[in-house]
Amino acid sequence: MSLCRRVVPVSEPMVLAEEVRKSFGPVEVLKGISLQVDPGQVLCVIGPSGSGKSTFVRCINHLEKIDGGRLLVDGHLVGYRRVGTKLHELRENEIAKRREDVGMVFQHFNLFPHMSVLENLIEAPTRVRKRPKAEAITSARTLLAQVGLSEKEKAYPAQLSGGQQQRVAIARALAMQPKLMLFDEPTSALDPELVGEVLDVMKQLAQGGMTMVVVTHEMGFAREVADELVFMDAGVVVEKGNPREVLANPQHERTRAFLSKVL
Amino acid sequence: MTGLATEAPPAEELTVVPVRHPLRWVAVAVLAVLAAMLIHSLVVNKHWQWDYVRGYFTYNTIVHGIWVTIQLTVLAMAIGIVFGIILAIMRMSPNPVLSTTAFAYTWFFRGTPVLVQLLFWYSFSYLFSNLSIGVPFGPKFHTWDTNSLITPFIAGVLGLGLNEAAYMSEIARAGLLSVNPGQHEAAAALGMSRGLAMRRVILPQAMRVIIPPTGNETISMLKTTSLVATISVLDLTGAAQLIYGSNNLQIPLLVVISIWYLIMTSVLSVGQYFLEKRFARGTRVTVARPGRRMLARMRATRRDESVPPGGPGV
Numbered sequence: 160m161s162l163c164r165r166v167v168p169v170s171e172p173m174v175l176a177e178e179v180r181k182s183f184g185p186v187e188v189l190k191g192i193s194l195q196v197d198p199g200q201v202l203c204v205i206g207p208s209g210s211g212k213s214t215f216v217r218c219i220n221h222l223e224k225i226d227g228g229r230l231l232v233d234g235h236l237v238g239y240r241r242v243g244t245k246l247h248e249l250r251e252n253e254i255a256k257r258r259e260d261v262g263m264v265f266q267h268f269n270l271f272p273h274m275s276v277l278e279n280l281i282e283a284p285t286r287v288r289k290r291p292k293a294e295a296i297t298s299a300r301t302l303l304a305q306v307g308l309s310e311k312e313k314a315y316p317a318q319l320s321g322g323q324q325q326r327v328a329i330a331r332a333l334a335m336q337p338k339l340m341l342f343d344e345p346t347s348a349l350d351p352e353l354v355g356e357v358l359d360v361m362k363q364l365a366q367g368g369m370t371m372v373v374v375t376h377e378m379g380f381a382r383e384v385a386d387e388l389v390f391m392d393a394g395v396v397v398e399k400g401n402p403r404e405v406l407a408n409p410q411h412e413r414t415r416a417f418l419s420k421v422l
Numbered sequence: 423m424t425g426l427a428t429e430a431p432p433a434e435e436l437t438v439v440p441v442r443h444p445l446r447w448v449a450v451a452v453l454a455v456l457a458a459m460l461i462h463s464l465v466v467n468k469h470w471q472w473d474y475v476r477g478y479f480t481y482n483t484i485v486h487g488i489w490v491t492i493q494l495t496v497l498a499m500a501i502g503i504v505f506g507i508i509l510a511i512m513r514m515s516p517n518p519v520l521s522t523t524a525f526a527y528t529w530f531f532r533g534t535p536v537l538v539q540l541l542f543w544y545s546f547s548y549l550f551s552n553l554s555i556g557v558p559f560g561p562k563f564h565t566w567d568t569n570s571l572i573t574p575f576i577a578g579v580l581g582l583g584l585n586e587a588a589y590m591s592e593i594a595r596a597g598l599l600s601v602n603p604g605q606h607e608a609a610a611a612l613g614m615s616r617g618l619a620m621r622r623v624i625l626p627q628a629m630r631v632i633i634p635p636t637g638n639e640t641i642s643m644l645k646t647t648s649l650v651a652t653i654s655v656l657d658l659t660g661a662a663q664l665i666y667g668s669n670n671l672q673i674p675l676l677v678v679i680s681i682w683y684l685i686m687t688s689v690l691s692v693g694q695y696f697l698e699k700r701f702a703r704g705t706r707v708t709v710a711r712p713g714r715r716m717l718a719r720m721r722a723t724r725r726d727e728s729v730p731p732g733g734p735g736v
């Protein structure tokens with residue numbers, strides 16, 4: 160595999176979480192999450208349902224606001240702007256600006272159903288990044304070719320299979336040329352025979368050097384593609400490390416119990 | 423079902439017998455008789471005074487009244503739809519000042535009769551004889567005479583439009599709520615601001631839910647405009663009242679304006695059909711063409727065919 164990814168010169172981490180906490184009402188869902196993702200790295204997050212995986216990934220994109228700890232993306236504190244010694248809460252348009260550099264792929268695709276595939280891909284580049292339409296279309300077509308859907312540019316989402324929709328969703332996120340891609344169980348809503356085509360696209364992306372945080376139940380994918388694997392349970396990181404080691408030789412009882420159920 | 427294996431003949435000998443609907447044909451017969459009676463009356467009963475109907479159909483005052491009715495409907499609905507959508511967005515805003523204001527607006531304008539509101543606007547100049555722009559409680563830059571600013575026509579537009587906004591806001595809110603929350607998140611994750619997401623992603627999808635009841639409202643508005651006759655605006659109804667007030671030809675004039683109202687509402691229904699088709703983009707649901715479906719169903723039963731769900735002509 161692409162070893163070169165691991166010799167990227169030491170730089171700022173793309174994601175740095177320190178003791179991140181998040182509560183919904185009285186329930187604390189994240190109880191001090193600390194982890195780091197370096198540029199070009201792929202981090203896979205596994206864990207039982209309700210352990211807070213989605214919540215953590217959504218915090219990275221500021222779809223949820225954290226209640227404690229520090230969360231930095233590409234060197235910026237999520238949700239705040241630092242001026243001298245003061246932290247100013249970001250305004251809505253500043254939050255939107257930060258999100259431009261972070262792509263997100265959802266479990267249920269969330270394509271825009273009233274737009275064709277091509278329109279889905281050029282919407283944000285032209286209206287948010289203000290790129291010229293012709294240029295956006297050219298790069299959208301390149302991306303569609305990459306995910307193997309060149310013939311579908313005129314189709315509407317409802318006319319595509321789940322796997323095709325998810326590949327369009329990945330292409331749509333990539334069209335913004337993000338520095339970081341977040342995936343929240345991208346294959347969980349798919350029929351088993353369609354999972355492979357989406358994972359292949361994600362593998363390709365990882366090999367191209369994209370920084371990725373992937374919540375997944377696909378242990379094979381995690382083993383093969385991830386640089387680091389994190390096992391979360393009940394809002395804490397129970398175990399993290401090299402995916403092969405964690406999967407083959409888990410150190411914690413809870414990890415072992417979980418893996419014995421899913422493997 | 424147990425005997426099926428022994429009774430079942432080879433598959434190629436089976437014929438499909440569709441469900442028959444004998445009662446439908448009874449209903450058709452009854453309706454046909456009633457229609458015949460109605461037509462008989464229309465032809466034979468001379469109190470309809472058809473020559474007057476023909477004579478007044480395109481009479482000047484009537485045509486002018488139609489024009490006033492159309493203007494009132496279009497302007498009031500434009501105000502209603504625009505304000506209604508703004509109110510719905512305000513109502514759903516996390517800002518409590520905005521949502522409470524929107525709530526209070528709907529409460530007030532839905533809670534009082536539209537006729538009373540029209541009369542209020544008509545008497546507006548009695549409350550405030552001048553309107554001016556300036557610093558509150560301070561100097562005024564410009565002042566208008568209310569009587570010349572709020573003519574009866576403007577009072578009608580404001581009264582009908584602002585009242586409609588209260589109803590439209592609830593329709594628009596239902597539409598906005600019908601959009602999958604994942605759409606807000608997907609738009610946000612792409613760096614779209616809330617305004618842009620609303621305009622490009624949420625509203626176009628909400629329109630599918632908003633349009634049918636809005637068509638209803640528009641047709642309702644077309645007829646509600648007849649209330650402006652009470653504030654001395656000569657719309658279609660007002661025109662008819664004016665004419666039969668002097669010549670006592672109530673029936674023919676009521677027939678004339680009924681036909682005109684029917685023509686206008688029919689045009690609106692056709693418009694609604696095309697709008698729905700436009701906003702159904704990307705969905706598999708097809709828009710039912712009124713009438714066609716029923717006809718096709720009945721024909722299908724006769725010909726022993728089945729009609730695909732959603733009707734033919736797709």
Ligand SMILES: Nc1ncnc2c1ncn2[C@@H]1O[C@H](COP(=O)(O)OP(=O)(O)OP(=O)(O)O)[C@@H](O)[C@H]1O
Pocket residue numbers: 183188206207208209210211212213214215
């Ligand atoms: N908006 C919310 N309001 C209240 N509680 C929430 C909200 N979102 C998530 N939770 C709760 O937070 C906990 C963690 O949820 P989260 O979706 O992060 O889990 P997850 O690890 O992604 O699970 P899954 O594998 O089922 O997706 C759950 O108990 C959930 O009920």
Ligand SMILES: [Mg+2]
Pocket residue numbers: 212213214343344
């Ligand atoms: Mg989840």
